[in-house]
Amino acid sequence: MKALLIDAEKQSIEPIETGGREDLPGLIGYETLEADTIGPEGDTLFFDEECFLRGTAGRFQIDSIIPVSGRGVVVGSADGGTTLQDVVSDVDSLSARLKYL
Numbered sequence: 034m035k036a037l038l039i040d041a042e043k044q045s046i047e048p049i050e051t052g053g054r055e056d057l058p059g060l061i062g063y064e065t066l067e068a069d070t071i072g073p074e075g076d077t078l079f080f081d082e083e084c085f086l087r088g089t090a091g092r093f094q095i096d097s098i099i100p101v102s103g104r105g106v107v108v109g110s111a112d113g114g115t116t117l118q119d120v121v122s123d124v125d126s127l128s129a130r131l132k133y134l
Contacts, residue, residue, distance in 0.1 A: 035119040036060075037107040037127055039078075041091030044133045046124050051108065054117055061104045063087075068114060069098050071107065071130075074121035077114055080105040092134040095127070100134055 038047045038060060051060065057079050058064045067082035080101045081089065089103035107127065109118040 034108060034117060037120055037122065037124065039093055039101075039105040039107065039127075039131070041089075041093040041101070041103060041105075041133060044091070044093075046128055046131070048124060049106075051106070057106055060106050063103075070110070070114070071095050071098065072122065075110045075118075076107050076120055076122050077110045077117075078105050078107050093131055094134060095131050 034051055036049050036051045038049045057066055061079065061081050063081040065082040066079050068077050068079050071078045078095060081103055084102035092100050092102045094100040107120050107122060109120045110116060111118055
């Protein structure tokens with residue numbers, strides 16, 4: 034499925050392909066995942082739940098959600114986040130909503 038990888042240290046957003054939820058820890062770098070819905074289309078940001086405890090380099094914030102440290106993956110979701118699907122946002126639209134801290 035299509036997703037977007039945010040890397041706060043590199044200050045980059047990259048389109049990627051992922052097989053599903055099982056790939057997310059490898060992309061983010063940690064097993065402790067947390068998720069926040071970031072738009073009405075169902076896009077969801079997955080990130081390391083313990084990112085600030087680890088002192089991970091780089092931070093970013095999408096809209097007014099709590100800032101995240103390290104990497105995040107944005108994927109589409111349905112059924113209240115139960116089913117993952119292709120991301121709706123593209124690099125340009127997400128970039129307009131994201132700031133690096």
